[in-house]
Amino acid sequence: MDSHLEQLRKMIWQITPLPDAEWQAFSAIWQPFSAKRKTILTAEGETEKYLYFVLEGVQRAYAVGEDGREATLVFTYPYSFSGVADSLLLQQPSRYWFETLTPSVFLKAPFRQFDDLLLQYPLLERMIRIALSHTLAGVLVRQIELQSFTAEQRFRALLKRSPHILQLVPHKYLANYLGMDATNFSKFLGSVRV
Numbered sequence: 447m448d449s450h451l452e453q454l455r456k457m458i459w460q461i462t463p464l465p466d467a468e469w470q471a472f473s474a475i476w477q478p479f480s481a482k483r484k485t486i487l488t489a490e491g492e493t494e495k496y497l498y499f500v501l502e503g504v505q506r507a508y509a510v511g512e513d514g515r516e517a518t519l520v521f522t523y524p525y526s527f528s529g530v531a532d533s534l535l536l537q538q539p540s541r542y543w544f545e546t547l548t549p550s551v552f553l554k555a556p557f558r559q560f561d562d563l564l565l566q567y568p569l570l571e572r573m574i575r576i577a578l579s580h581t582l583a584g585v586l587v588r589q590i591e592l593q594s595f596t597a598e599q600r601f602r603a604l605l606k607r608s609p610h611i612l613q614l615v616p617h618k619y620l621a622n623y624l625g626m627d628a629t630n631f632s633k634f635l636g637s638v639r640v
Contacts, residue, residue: 476553488544494533503550518623
């Protein structure tokens with residue numbers, strides 16, 4: 447557990463260092479948790495109960511359209527926060543599914559304890575605000591890519607931003623994330639060099 451908390455501390459310190467009292471309070475609410483491959487952690491309609499910190503494995507959040515087609519929204523992997531953020535922070539039913547793609551190991555913190563700490567410690571709330579600001583910036587970049595880039599440009603942008611993702615995430619999910627069919631993804635994989 448100590449090594450897992452150390453990974454969490456390293457990630458948080460990249461956002462903003464915390465005084466010892468805040469870190470001790472924050473680190474005390476986390477518990478280890480693991481899940482098998484293809485485990486639904488949050489279903490559409492459920493309210494997210496936990497903030498996750500990924501230690502091992504790959505997860506995805508996705509939406510399911512009325513026609514049953516899935517749209518992959520985001521991938522998470524070590525060492526990042528994970529879960530359905532809007533459902534967690536607003537404590538409202540999720541519009542998305544959150545699942546493990548591979549066996550996964552996490553630390554998880556219950557919402558109520560997490561929220562209580564944010565009210566008690568302004569620096570923790572600031573750290574979360576900064577982390578969410580970075581997340582929002584990434585979402586806006588992705589929105590621009592989806593609306594104005596060609597399929598090849600989206601593929602190149604993904605590889606430039608996250609070249610390691612090809613080894614982490616099954617290609618069918620990457621193709622879905624990029625809004626293309628698996629055939630085009632395979633074609634780009636064989637021909638595009640970044």
